[in-house]
Amino acid sequence: xxxxxxxxxxxxxxxxxRTLLCLVFALVIATFVLTSYVLSGGKxxxxxxxxxxxxxxxxxxxxxxxxxxxxxxDQTIMTNITTPHLQTSSSGHGLLWVSRRIPDIEDLRxxxxxxxxxxxxxxxxxxxxxxxxxxxKGERDPYSNNAYLLYAKRFxxxxxxxxxxxxxxxQAIGGHHYRLRCLPYFYIIGQPKCGTTDxxxxxxxxxxxxxxxxxxxQWWTRKRVGILRQKETPKSRFPLENYLDLFDLAAQExxxxxxxxxxxxxxxxxxxxxxxxxxxxMWDNDAWIYIYDNVTNTEPPHLTLDFIHxxxxxxxFIVMLRDPVERxxxxxxxxxxxxxxxxxxxxxxxxxxxxxxxxxxxSPLRSCVYNTTLNNLLPLLSTWELTSAKSVKYFTx
Ligand SMILES: *[C@@H]1O[C@H](CO)[C@@H](O)[C@H](O)[C@H]1NC(C)=O
Ligand SMILES: *[C@@H]1O[C@H](CO)[C@@H](O)[C@H](O)[C@H]1NC(C)=O
Ligand SMILES: *[C@@H]1O[C@H](CO)[C@@H](O)[C@H](O)[C@H]1NC(C)=O
Ligand SMILES: *[C@@H]1O[C@H](CO)[C@@H](O)[C@H](O)[C@H]1NC(C)=O
Ligand SMILES: *[C@@H]1O[C@H](CO)[C@@H](O)[C@H](O)[C@H]1NC(C)=O
Ligand SMILES: *[C@@H]1O[C@H](CO)[C@@H](O)[C@H](O)[C@H]1NC(C)=O
Numbered sequence: 001x002x003x004x005x006x007x008x009x010x011x012x013x014x015x016x017x018r019t020l021l022c023l024v025f026a027l028v029i030a031t032f033v034l035t036s037y038v039l040s041g042g043k044x045x046x047x048x049x050x051x052x053x054x055x056x057x058x059x060x061x062x063x064x065x066x067x068x069x070x071x072x073x074d075q076t077i078m079t080n081i082t083t084p085h086l087q088t089s090s091s092g093h094g095l096l097w098v099s100r101r102i103p104d105i106e107d108l109r110x111x112x113x114x115x116x117x118x119x120x121x122x123x124x125x126x127x128x129x130x131x132x133x134x135x136x137k138g139e140r141d142p143y144s145n146n147a148y149l150l151y152a153k154r155f156x157x158x159x160x161x162x163x164x165x166x167x168x169x170x171q172a173i174g175g176h177h178y179r180l181r182c183l184p185y186f187y188i189i190g191q192p193k194c195g196t197t198d199x200x201x202x203x204x205x206x207x208x209x210x211x212x213x214x215x216x217x218q219w220w221t222r223k224r225v226g227i228l229r230q231k232e233t234p235k236s237r238f239p240l241e242n243y244l245d246l247f248d249l250a251a252q253e254x255x256x257x258x259x260x261x262x263x264x265x266x267x268x269x270x271x272x273x274x275x276x277x278x279x280x281x282m283w284d285n286d287a288w289i290y291i292y293d294n295v296t297n298t299e300p301p302h303l304t305l306d307f308i309h310x311x312x313x314x315x316x317f318i319v320m321l322r323d324p325v326e327r328x329x330x331x332x333x334x335x336x337x338x339x340x341x342x343x344x345x346x347x348x349x350x351x352x353x354x355x356x357x358x359x360x361x362x363s364p365l366r367s368c369v370y371n372t373t374l375n376n377l378l379p380l381l382s383t384w385e386l387t388s389a390k391s392v393k394y395f396t397x
Contacts, residue, residue, distance in 0.1 A: 349381065
């Protein structure tokens with residue numbers, strides 16, 4: 001059996017067909033990403049504003065983070081998203097798109113009680129970022145136990161910088177100390193080799209954008225579960241606080257602006273927006289087997305993005321994609337270690353396709369997509385990408 005992404009490789013000489021196919025392919029992947037996860041749920045204006053609007057009058061009371069019109073059409077988008085299932089019938093294989101209910105807070109809380117106890121359901125109004133004040137009861141050195149620092153000493157300078165301004169910013173109210181905590185306003189996500197780093201570098205110099213202290217924290221997909229590198233088994237989990245620490249410089253700045261605003265009673269201050277650029281947040285669900293205890297099912301009950309969706313429903317996402325064949329070859333050239341050649345590339349792609357097809361002969365599509373063992377064994381491509389390719393076959397042939 002052959003599939004579209006694979007044929008695309010063979011048709012590289014046939015420019016017309018290739019361009020057409022690849023275009024459709026890219027379109028389907030985009031549709032796949034967007035329809036299968038209408039993350040912000042069509043609730044509000046989805047345009048990404050690089051220039052945050054002027055701050056209003058300081059208001060310390062909370063704003064409902066899920067402030068949106070509960071109209072019927074939106075509700076449909078929110079509660080049901082489509083996921084592809086492979087359908088086998090006498091007439092052959094076909095992709096069947098079936099509904100999946102988007103989990104709500106009650107579905108997810110039990111799996112991450114600590115995270116849900118820290119991140120409030122309502123955020124402060126004066127910043128576009130999801131921020132809140134949290135009492136600080138910690139050590140003299142706020143970062144001594146941060147796992148990002150413990151595992152990578154190269155971050156020492158960054159943490160030293162954060163340490164120096166930490167105590168200056170801490171607010172004392174009635175014998176208690178408070179710090180501002182923030183999650184990102186937007187995420188840059190996408191496949192590898194699609195320009196996420198380029199976009200990151202450009203936005204890094206934007207006067208109104210601040211990024212996490214580390215470029216790709218990979219917290220939602222890996223560190224949250226204790227996975228340090230892709231394909232490794234979990235070690236110790238990175239608590240949410242370690243991740244939040246990465247936004248401290250931005251949070252301190254926003255808090256400073258807030259105090260200044262209160263002092264001057266002047267609402268005309270530009271508040272920066274916070275970004276995060278862990279590309280894998282889009283597709284990496286390999287950790288699911290470590291998250292759900294007693295799971296006898298072969299499919300994840302919930303996905304990484306479900307958690308972000310419930311915790312910050314208004315998060316914005318910039319998705320970076322590219323012509324899938326070009327992407328794959330670029331990925332191969334960049335990540336493969338030895339004996340790179342066109343033939344070797346061909347064999348690795350073929351082997352990956354064969355392994356995926358072989359899984360599909362015995363298991364449902366969704367369990368193959370989320371088969372972490374299989375994903376780790378594939379010499380190239382991911383089950384996720386293979387599924388996107390597969391859906392193209394059934395849409396175009
Ligand atoms: C502060 O925000 C709350 C909730 O959004 C609102 O009810 C209240 O009127 C606001 N207060 C001021 C002084 O604007
Ligand atoms: C959502 O999906 C469920 C289960 O497949 C179905 O029963 C329900 O009618 C769907 N709701 C909408 C609004 O499509
Ligand atoms: C998992 O199963 C064991 C034994 O059946 C049970 O004691 C435990 O409570 C279960 N854990 C969860 C989280 O359901
Ligand atoms: C690369 O090719 C050489 C010679 O054919 C072989 O000995 C070696 O094992 C190959 N390395 C890898 C990583 O496949
Ligand atoms: C792909 O690999 C299989 C064996 O795994 C082989 O039979 C087949 O000829 C290969 N196809 C191509 C196009 O190289
Ligand atoms: C997952 O992949 C592994 C390795 O290919 C395979 O042994 C296993 O049966 C697969 N599991 C499912 C549920 O398909």
